[in-house]
Amino acid sequence: MSASTAVLKAELRLFSREPFSLFWIVAFPAVLLTILGLIPSFREPDPGLGGSRVIDLYVPVNVLLAMIMAGIQALPPVLSGYRERGILRRMSTTPVRPAALLTAQIVLHFAAALFSSLLVIAIGRLAFDVALPGHLPGYLLALLLGALGALALGAAVTAVTPTVKATTVVGSIVFFPMMFFAGVWVPVQAMPEVLRGIVEYSPFGAASQALHQAAEGGWPDWTHLGVTAAWAAVLIAAAVRWFRWE
Template sequence: MTSLYRPARPSAPRGAFGQIVRNEARLAWRQPAGIIAGIGISLLLLVIFGEVPVFQQPSPRLGGLSAFEAYIPVLIAFAIGVLALTYLPGPLVSYREQGVLRRLSTTPVPASWVLAAQLVVQACLMVITVLMLISVSIGFFGASAPKDPGGLILAVVLAIAALFMIGLVIAAAARTTGAARGLTAAAFYPLMFFAGLYVPMQILPRVFQDISHFTPLGAAVQALEDSMWQGFPPATPLGVLAGYAAVFGFLAKRFFRWE
């Protein structure tokens, strides 16, 4: 009689997840394109805006903010978007193409740990970037400290979660790294428009501002801007970010392919 017994999967060695995180961090350091794009470009733009005197003058068209102040939340959102949408999907799709995730399924280490390690590394890079941007803007260019640090932390966490989940859906939908780059570009540039990277949302027609409030990066900028210059962000942008995180998290879990 055929036995229905299936041997239990051996448990992963102690410290295996930490080792995977360290390996992913080393790979990120050896291939620094994402770090340069996410951290370097946003920091460079911040310095450029800070060094232009006219950008330091308050503007009625920007709600009394200077152009420099208006762009701090935008650059934070830009950095999160670059890392989550352009740097996160690529390695995961590459691992799937090379059969790394499939081979891991035959070992005690779950393939999902590679995904989790990528998220840990990317989250650390994002937090470092946010701290650098805020510290430089305050320490070198005299920007005001955030009005509501707790609201700022919540906005950053929700923005990271929402953009992470969108990045994972891109990784799920793309069969090749080339396809991942195409999907990333199709999502990234329109989202950055509605975040106000190219033109501040405050000076665009009302219809664009209304649409922006319901895009992930637009909602992120609104929540960041409110927490930095006014107080605790309103429920709408926080709810939009939480909604994106929940919906795209479900889609990523449903459609992500390990092979």
């Protein structure tokens, strides 16, 4: 077994021992979708939404919510804790680079978010008759870019905060506006036009629009994909630039 595989295996075990993280990443978006779907009016076509139902809009929103939960809520305290408690430092004295530990955690959080997304899509389809994404490649690309943005934002939060406490505080401050941008309270497509125009340039507002368009069956606008990708790139650069190993 190679060293990186051993690290990934150990971190997977540790990840499975964090019931709260698992709940918020994997269960919460599915539970939220179910609750919204149980509201009868959300299952009625709405002419104001171009004939879509509210529940149709909430499937991509909850997919993004899974990404935000994983990247911004769950990931930063883990990375910050590994740094603060000298775990990265201890590992840096072995032949394995401590980056392997961070990579393993990022990969695992991504995998959990992806699994959560599939769960949300499956529940939407099976329980509430929400059509599967019409344009699968477009949907996958938007989802990957959104996930990248969420994980990068979490990593950037970890990079600019010196302690676990600070990481948790900043993470929570960032978390709520990101949920708003993703459309958790009001789907981006249902927002007033001016607000939507602004939200579309936020990391998850753009991702939400791109996911929605792909769900409807078209290739997402390059603007939305471009904004999402640009945010991801900037946040990754920030995380790499400011991350301190100790």
